[in-house]
Amino acid sequence: MESDFQPDLEALTRAISLMCEGPTAARPQALPKALPELGVTSAQAIEWLAPHVFNSAADLGSALAAAHMDPPTPWITWATTQWNARLNQNLLHPATAPAARQLEQRLVSWLAPYFGMTGGHMTPGSTLANLTALWAARDCAGVTEVVASEMAHLSISKAAHILGLKLRKIPTNRMGAMVEGALPSDLSRSALVLTAGTTSTGAVDPLALSGLAAWTHIDAAWAGPLRLTRMSDRLDGLEQADSVAVSAHKWLFQPKESALIFFKDVDKAHAAISLGGAYLAVPNIGILGSHGAMAVPLLATLMAWGREGLASKIEHCIHVAESLANHVNHDDRLELLTWPVTGVVNWRPRDTHSLDAWHQSLPAGMVSTTTLRGETWFRNVIANPSANASAITQAITDVQL
Numbered sequence: 455m456e457s458d459f460q461p462d463l464e465a466l467t468r469a470i471s472l473m474c475e476g477p478t479a480a481r482p483q484a485l486p487k488a489l490p491e492l493g494v495t496s497a498q499a500i501e502w503l504a505p506h507v508f509n510s511a512a513d514l515g516s517a518l519a520a521a522h523m524d525p526p527t528p529w530i531t532w533a534t535t536q537w538n539a540r541l542n543q544n545l546l547h548p549a550t551a552p553a554a555r556q557l558e559q560r561l562v563s564w565l566a567p568y569f570g571m572t573g574g575h576m577t578p579g580s581t582l583a584n585l586t587a588l589w590a591a592r593d594c595a596g597v598t599e600v601v602a603s604e605m606a607h608l609s610i611s612k613a614a615h616i617l618g619l620k621l622r623k624i625p626t627n628r629m630g631a632m633v634e635g636a637l638p639s640d641l642s643r644s645a646l647v648l649t650a651g652t653t654s655t656g657a658v659d660p661l662a663l664s665g666l667a668a669w670t671h672i673d674a675a676w677a678g679p680l681r682l683t684r685m686s687d688r689l690d691g692l693e694q695a696d697s698v699a700v701s702a703h704k705w706l707f708q709p710k711e712s713a714l715i716f717f718k719d720v721d722k723a724h725a726a727i728s729l730g731g732a733y734l735a736v737p738n739i740g741i742l743g744s745h746g747a748m749a750v751p752l753l754a755t756l757m758a759w760g761r762e763g764l765a766s767k768i769e770h771c772i773h774v775a776e777s778l779a780n781h782v783n784h785d786d787r788l789e790l791l792t793w794p795v796t797g798v799v800n801w802r803p804r805d806t807h808s809l810d811a812w813h814q815s816l817p818a819g820m821v822s823t824t825t826l827r828g829e830t831w832f833r834n835v836i837a838n839p840s841a842n843a844s845a846i847t848q849a850i851t852d853v854q855l
């Protein structure tokens with residue numbers, strides 16, 4: 455029994471080499487249909503499961519991987535995520551996680567100033583960061599409705615629904631950014647949600663509108679990390695908001711689930727979303743109960759790279775997106791939706807009837823699709839610092855229908 459909690463070093467080393475080498479030659483052996491009554495050894499379970507996990511997994515770090523907001527992860531996060539699994543600290547209880555709580559606070563204090571915020575905390579994704587922000591908006595500023603563009607992420611609708619807030623949708627322009635003139639004149643009971651990098655087109659809403667409503671929340675899940683780069687001015691205005699959500703498992707290259715919610719007035723916001731309870735030594739802030747030391751892999755990454763190392767990777771992604779847009783602009787067969795601002799490129803064949811044939815001719819995992827005003831477009835998202843602009847444009851040139 456005890457040995458199940460003491461590592462078999464040989465098997466652990468084998469698990470690590472599987473992790474480093476990727477797909478194995480072994481063919482997956484069927485898994486039991488029902489919960490097995492008796493187990494195998496941990497070493498055997500690793501061998502059995504590995505082909506199922508690794509063999510058909512997408513390679514997010516390949517030269518052509520440019521379809522989704524999911525980045526490859528640096529190996530320092532593989533190691534530090536294992537530290538977390540081994541220690542299993544619970545940030546709900548200072549007694550079980552004294553260091554982990556301080557490390558999260560340190561991480562937040564490193565990042566918050568780039569967004570003009572004073573503090574915040576981690577959540578397992580921006581879906582929950584957005585819900586947390588709108589909860590604070592409702593209880594700090596007494597808002598009764600959420601105002602967001604029609605291209606806002608689904609999580610904004612979910613949050614409004616859960617919190618019992620009305621949702622008012624504002625039209626967008628061709629680029630997918632909110633049309634300023636379509637806003638209601640009275641926003642005194644509204645939480646205005648502005649998106650910094652929409653999921654479909656990477657558009658940035660007019661962030662200068664921050665401060666106009668009773669509460670302004672910026673959903674910077676995708677493009678927020680641009681604030682740490684030389685392209686930081688693409689998100690100017692964001693620093694005037696009351697709250698900002700950023701997914702770390704997108705452009706901060708973290709394993710899922712990792713995100714941050716920042717507040718302008720963190721003490722007030724945290725007070726509004728904290729509940730105490732019998733067995734709790736400190737009030738429970740936000741939506742999560744038990745949660746782990748998500749800050750450790752991100753802190754490790756930022757220590758290893760520094761701001762400059764992080765920025766150069768994101769800037770490379772922006773350059774790949776721009777080369778791709780430029781290529782599309784020069785290929786007579788193709789149409790570009792709009793010049794990319796945050797690393798998302800939308801394009802399609804001018805002959806839209808050939809879109810499916812194009813899709814089948816492009817390498818798997820190179821593009822995704824999105825629907826804009828009822829029409830399908832290809833979508834490239836450059837979240838992968840190993841994405842290679844010439845390899846991607848060559849694959850487009852090579853399409854012969």
Ligand SMILES: *Cc1c(COP(=O)(O)O)cnc(C)c1O
Nearest residue numbers: 579580581607652653675676701
């Ligand atoms: C991805 C995304 C979200 C949701 O974030 P998760 O981390 O996937 O929960 C919200 N808003 C935008 C703009 C996004 O791109």
